[in-house]
């Protein structure tokens with residue numbers, strides 16, 4: 001047994017030639033005293049306290065290890081003034097809180113080998129950026145769905161959480177792994193250490209969320225069935241926040257498979273009821289089938305919108321040999337690469353430590369740890385907010401790929417990496433100031449059922465127009481596209497691309513040389529995250545390529561496709577103005593006096609109307625309430641300097657119809673949403689005759705119409 005003895009050596013005090021003293025009669029008396037006794041008054045310690053800070057220059061050394069009792073005594077015995085509470089000052093060791101550099105402090109022997117956490121220079125995942133904010137995963141429960149967890153591992157035992165643990169394989173509550181000669185059940189224990197290994201215990205490694213609770217669900221060491229998966233994915237969802245899964249259908253490059261009935265239901269149940277309705281977070285490894293040119297869009301767990309699909313990059317920022325590319329990958333974390341590149345450090349079976357954890361298996365728990373930090377920073381995040389945060393904060397950085405493209409939101413996205421490497425510090429910071437996104441809307445557009453031949457060595461293009469049917473969605477989240485197409489010579493010959501109205505081209509399916517199946521895809525739900533934030537309205541283009549070279553019986557046949565668009569009416573966190581913004585109707589521009597006085601449902605405090613608007617120059621500024629209610633507080637407003645940006649924000653049903661007025665500016669500081677029944681009203685010159693009362697009525701008549709905002713400028717005074 002090893003016991004740790006801490007010897008506390010109290011640091012030797014260093015005495016300064018400075019004193020504080022209470023001189024009740026005030027500054028003049030203090031000066032008087034100082035002159036008489038040879039002190040210099042440095043200042044009053046606290047204003048009006050009559051406690052003075054002074055130096056005694058006659059002591060030559062500024063610092064001494066011995067106190068100068070004789071000076072203290074002489075002050076107290078002063079006959080010039082009444083002096084009390086005399087104290088010689090000592091040096092105190094103080095470190096700037098910002099300067100606590102964790103990478104210098106951990107005493108864990110493998111900490112220095114954790115390159116993906118401490119390389120700096122934008123070459124790690126900026127986990128330290130979250131730790132410096134005091135975020136360590138406290139109060140967040142993560143579980144690893146795998147082959148068990150060595151719960152008594154000394155680097156895991158402190159954070160081990162039995163409530164986040166169970167054993168589906170043996171139907172008991174203890175997920176301890178089964179030990180065999182080859183230690184084949186070491187995987188779960190390795191993943192667990194990545195998330196929550198204890199820091200500063202002179203043992204092994206440091207977990208990313210090292211104060212989170214960690215559990216394991218033992219379910220891979222036995223026959224896996226739909227029920228086993230479903231029970232695992234829905235285990236204790238009131239308690240478990242994050243489920244990390246590094247498994248899925250065979251990565252052999254020829255399998256097309258996804259969750260069964262029960263597992264699908266478990267996902268749905270998790271996102272609607274888990275975490276008290278905020279939704280369980282399911283993190284998923286994108287797959288290790290790169291060697292077989294597998295495509296993670298053929299893996300229904302990866303394509304699920306409920307899972308956060310995570311890919312890997314290597315130490316040098318290259319696509320690892322095992323990596324699968326697909327459009328449902330959301331982001332990337334570091335993992336192993338070539339044999340010359342370093343791998344992942346974590347806990348291992350038999351209370352040991354390893355530097356050889358690898359694959360996308362390592363990437364999912366890495367992401368789970370990062371998300372745990374974001375959840376501590378803001379526990380109210382829903383499952384979709386978490387995905388929004390990842391999209392917004394992940395970065396291409398040094399990740400090398402030939403397919404980085406800029407989407408309609410001006411974000412770089414790649415099929416190997418999604419939105420790039422996760423940036424923990426940025427995610428945590430953004431999480432703190434995040435306004436929860438409005439509820440998810442779904443809109444489905446289907447092509448008619450028809451028959452189109454895709455000849456060998458050729459392709460077909462099919463279009464779907466998204467128009468007013470989907471007016472509830474202006475900002476996309478996931479796009480799912482179930483496609484019915486039969487294979488020609490073999491299924492692996494098919495390639496499918498989807499181009500959004502904003503020109504983002506997602507590879508829904510790439511060629512899979514190993515896939516000789518003659519069956520095609522019957523409404524297989526291909527998914528892309530690449531159009532996140534884009535406006536879905538306009539023409540979507542599907543291309544189906546058939547790479548078969550044989551002339552005989554090699555025709556593929558296309559039958560049907562649909563677009564399931566998920567998204568929101570507006571993103572309250574978005575400053576980007578990439579939506580198709582329809583300009584405010586002409587009559588609402590500030591050049592005339594017609595506008596600001598007749599707003600519908602004007603608050604009583606804001607009825608005073610700005611006057612003489614024609615002759616004044618306006619700085620176009622305004623405010624939109626951050627909340628769904630109207631507000632009169634500037635703090636609750638987002639201010640904008642551009643009308644068009646403000647408009648984007650206002651395009652939502654939840655923003656108030658009222659004028660929000662800031663008290664100090666006599667009603668000039670405001671923003672108002674305006675309901676319009678007609679998209680074309682902006683081009684209608686005669687609309688200047690329309691009054692807002694009409695608009696208000698039209699809103700009441702049809703709550704479903706799109707919203708446009710009115711930007712009411714105010715004087716820059």
Ligand SMILES: [Ca+2]
Pocket residue numbers: 167170172173174175176
């Ligand atoms: Ca057990």
Ligand SMILES: [Ca+2]
Pocket residue numbers: 108155197198199200201202203204205206
């Ligand atoms: Ca440790």
Ligand SMILES: [Ca+2]
Pocket residue numbers: 249250251252286287288289294295296299324
């Ligand atoms: Ca796969």
Ligand SMILES: [Ca+2]
Pocket residue numbers: 284301302303304305306307308309328
């Ligand atoms: Ca997914």
